[in-house]
Amino acid sequence: MRLESPTPDAPEADAPPEAPARTGDGKPVERVHQVVIRFAGDSGDGMQLTGDRFTAETATLGNALATLPNFPAEIRAPQGTLPGVSSFQLHFADHVVLTPGDAPDVLVAMNPAALRANIADLPRGGVIIADADEFTRRSLQKVGYTASPLEDGSLESYQVHSLPLTSMTVEALKDSGLSRKDAERAKNMFALGMLSWLYDRPTQATEKFIQTKFAKKPAVRDANLTAFRAGWAFGETTEGFAVRYEVAPAEHPAGTYRNITGSTALAYGLAAGAHKAGLPLVLGSYPITPASDILHALSAMKHLGVTTLQAEDEIAGVGIALGASFGGSLGVTTTSGPGLALKAETIGLAVMLELPLVVVDVQRGGPSTGLPTKTEQADLLQAMYGRNGESPLPVVAASSPTDCFTAAVEAVRIAVTYRTPVILLSDGYLANGSEPWALPSVADLPGIDPAFATGPNGAGDDGTPAFRPYLRDPETLARPWAVPGTPGLEHRIGGLEKADVTGEISYEPENHERMTGLRQAKVDGVAVPPLEVDDPVAPDGSRARVLVLGWGSTFGPIAAAVRDARAEGLQVARTHLRHLNPFPPGLGDLLRSYDRVVLPEMNGGQLALLLRGRYLVDVQSHARVRGRPFTAGELLDVVRDAVRDLTEPATQVAAPATDTGFESPQEARR
C-alpha cells in the first residue's frame, strides 16, 4: 500500500461535502464478544487500506485487536487471479486479544479469486459478503469456477450476502463526473462504510483520513467520501442485514493508546533508544521486504536528528552504520534474511572493533528469496552464528508489534553499554501486524550512558599517559569508545586480531585465545533479567509439568493456546524469551524443572537445537514453516498432546523430539 504524504494545508476553496447528520436506524443490535473479519480482494483493490481503516476505527472504539495483513510479493499480479489476492484479517474483541484470529467469522470477498483463495479458512456458518458484480463468467473462469458459487448452492452452509457493491458504488457516484472505471475504484470505501455500519464503528477518523489523503485531488476525495457514506447508508437501509453488531470496548489499563504496527514501533524504539543515549541515530539501509517500512519511518524523523542513508547495497548499509558508530553516532542497519547474509562480514568486523551497532533483521520465509512477504523465524541460527570465526553477539527478539518498541530500546542499550553489534529479530508478522499500544513516556525510560573516552586510560612503556583502546571496563568488559576528534586518543583499530589492552596487531597464539574468550565473556555477561514464568499454582497446590516456551512473534498464539488449555482444566506453564544471546540466567534449571518443555517455532527447530546443545534438555520442538503465524487452535492441540503424553504414557515408540511437520515425499506416499 502506498500512502501519499498528508497535506494539511488543503485549499479551502475545495472544501469537501459535509457529512450528513446520522440518525438511529432502529435495527436490533446484537452484542458479540469478538469478531474476526477478513477483507480479501485483488492486490489493486485497496484491501490493505480498507483493513487499516477498519482497524483504526476499531482501535479508537477501544476494542482489543490484532491484525494480520497478507499480501503477495508481486505489486500487481494479473488482475483477478489467485496469486493476486491480497487480504487483511482483523480480530477485535471486548477482552484481551492475543492473535489475529485462527479463522475468520466474516469474509469480505471482492472477487471470485478472493473467495476461492480464502473460503477454506472460513468455518461452516461463517458470513460471506461478496461483490456480486465481479462474479462474471470471465472472472469465474480465471480461477477455475465453472459456475458462480454465489448461485450454484455450493455455499449453502455459509451465510452469504451477495451484493452488487461495484454497481452500487458507481450509482452513488453517478453525479461525481468520474469515469465509470475511476468510480469503481471507490468500491473498497463503499464496503468499508457498509462494514463500519454493520459493526457500529466510529467513522470520523476515516472521513478525516480520506480528506487528508486526497486533499490535492478533490474529485477523488469527494468520491471516496461519498462511496464510504453510501456504504454506511446501504447497511442502514438494506433488509439484507437484519441486525447490526456491537463489540464493547475491552478493559484496558488506564493510559493513552494508539494502534501501531511492529515496524513503526521498532523505528520509534530505535529513535527513543538513541535519544536516551544522547546519540545521533545514523541508519544505513538498503530497501528489502519486509524491512523497508523501518527505513521509511526513520527517514521521516529528520526533525529529531535522525539521519538515514539509502545505501548502494546491503553491505554498504551496514558499512555506513559502522562508520557512523566509529564516529560516535549510533549506527543502525535494517534488513531481512538475505540482507543479513550479505552483512555478515561487516558484522564480524564490528565484533572485532567492539563498537556499538544495531542490526535489525525482519525475518521472512527463506532460504534465498524464499517468501518475501511471509513470516518465518528461520534466521535465528544465522543471527547467532552466521559469521566467520568465533564471533558472538547479543541477540534480542521482539514478541509482538508493540513489543518491537521495547526490544529496540533494549538492543540500543546493549549495543552502547557493551560496545557490540546487536542483532534485533523481528519478522514479517510483527512488522505488518498491529495492535493497540499504551504509550510509554520517554522520560521514564532508563538512560543509556555512552561514556565516551576523553583522556588517556593507561601508561606507555615509558610511563607517560597513553590510550589503551582495548583496556576493558572490569564490570561490562566493554572497551573505551574514543571517537575521532578527541585529542590525544588517536589510535588505529581494524579487523586483524588485537593485542589485549593495547589493541596493537597481534598474531600471538595465546593472545588470540584470550581475546576470543574475552569477546565471548563480554557477550555472556550482558545483563539480562531473569525469565518470568507464567505458572499459576493449582488450588490443590500442584504445579504444571509441561512448560510451553517460545521466542519472538509466537508469543500471541502460544499465550492464547495456554489460556485455552487452562480453560479446559489443563495445567500448563508458559514463558517467552526476549534474549536469545545470552540466555536469561537460570534458564537451564528452569527447563529441567519441568517434565516436558514444548517449543513451537516457525523454523526447523532452531532454538530447540540451541537449548539441547546448551542445557542437555530434551526440548520437544513443534516446528512449522508455512509463512504464516501459528493459530491458537493448532498450538492448543500441541499443548493437549504434551499433557496427555505425560499423564497417559504412549504405548508406541516415542515420537522424534523434533516434529518439523515438513512433509517429505516419503511421508506423502504413506
Add this chain to the structure above:
Amino acid sequence: MTTAPPTPVSLGLPAVRSGTEDVPRLPEGVTLKKKDFTAANEVRWCPGCGDYAVLAAVQGFLPELGLRKENIVCISGIGCSSRFPYYLDTYGLHSIHGRAPAIATGLATSRPDLSVWVVTGDGDALSIGGNHLIHAMRRNVNMTILLFNNRIYGLTKGQYSPTSEVGKVTKSTPSGSVDAPFNPVSLALGAEATFVARTLDSDRKHLTSVLRAAAEHRGTSLVEIYQNCPIFNDGAFDVLKDAEESRARLVHLVDGEQVRYGREDDRRVVVRTAGGGVEAVPEAEAAGRDVVVHDAGAEDPTQAFALSRLDGPSMAHVPVGVFRAVQRPTYDDLVREQVTSAREAAGGPATDADLDALIAGGDTWVVR
C-alpha cells in the same frame, strides 16, 4: 488510484567550499611536523615497495593542511596498501576488503569536522569494492581516496588484478589473463567523480601537489597512484620512472594550457580526432589540428574522458595530474542540511516531549 511520479524538489546549491573547511584547525603559530604523523608501529611492507614513498609523502604533506591531527581519519580496506592507517598517527580504521568507501561514507556524513582519507588498492577498490567506489564518487561524499595501483594482487601473493594487462601471466593465469582491465581514471569519470587525478609513487613533488589539490577539493577526490610492487610485478611502471623515458611518455596535464609533452627532439601535442577522441601527434604535424587545451573545471567530462583514453597498454603517453576538478554539492553536506533544517524548523534538539509526540502519532484514545 494512479499515483503521479514524485516530483523532485530543489535542494539549493551551496557556494564553493574547501574540503577541509569544517575541520578544526591548529591554533595560530602551531604547526605539526612529519614525525607527528608517524605512528610508532614498525612499517612492514616489502623492501623497495612503492608504498613507502607514498607514506612518506602523505606524512610529509599532512602538516601543510594545518588541521588538528585528531580530526584526521584514515580508513582502508584489505591489501598491502590498506596497512597504511597503522603507520599514520591519526585516527585510523583498517576495515574489510573493498568496503572502506562505504564505511567512510557513514563517517564523513555523520562528522563534518573530520578530514576523511581512504587508502585502497586496485584489487580492493576496483574488484571486490567496485560498487562502493563508484557510488561514493556518484554521491560525491567529501573524502579523498588514494588508489594505489600496482596492477597485481600483492597480499595474496601475485594473482592478476582488475588493472592487469591482457595476457599477463600470474599464478592464477598461467596461460595469460584474458580479463580486460579497468582504466581507473576512465571509470571514475564515468561514475560522475568530481575530482580525478593520477600521479606516481616515485615523484614526490608531483604526488604532493596532487594530494594538496585533492584535499582542498570538497567532494570525493580520486587519486590514482601508480605504485611499484617489487615482489610480484616489479618494474610495471619503469618506463615512466626512467628519467629519459618519462620525458617521452608522461603527459603532464596543466589546467588552461595546451596538452604537450615529449623530449626536446620529439615534442608532441594532443589533438582532437574526428571521432571525438584525442590523439598524440608530433608537433610538426599538428598544423591545422585542433590542439587540446586542458580544462579540468569543465562541467562536461567528455574531454577529460578522452584524455584518460590516450594511454594504452604500451604506456606510450600517460597523462598525469588533475583530469577533472569540478564543484558539485556533496552528498554529506546535503544530508546534513536536510537534517539540520528539519531540526531547526522543529525548534532545536529533540526533547523527551518531541519523542512522546512522535510516538503518539495522530490517532490516540484515552482509557481512564
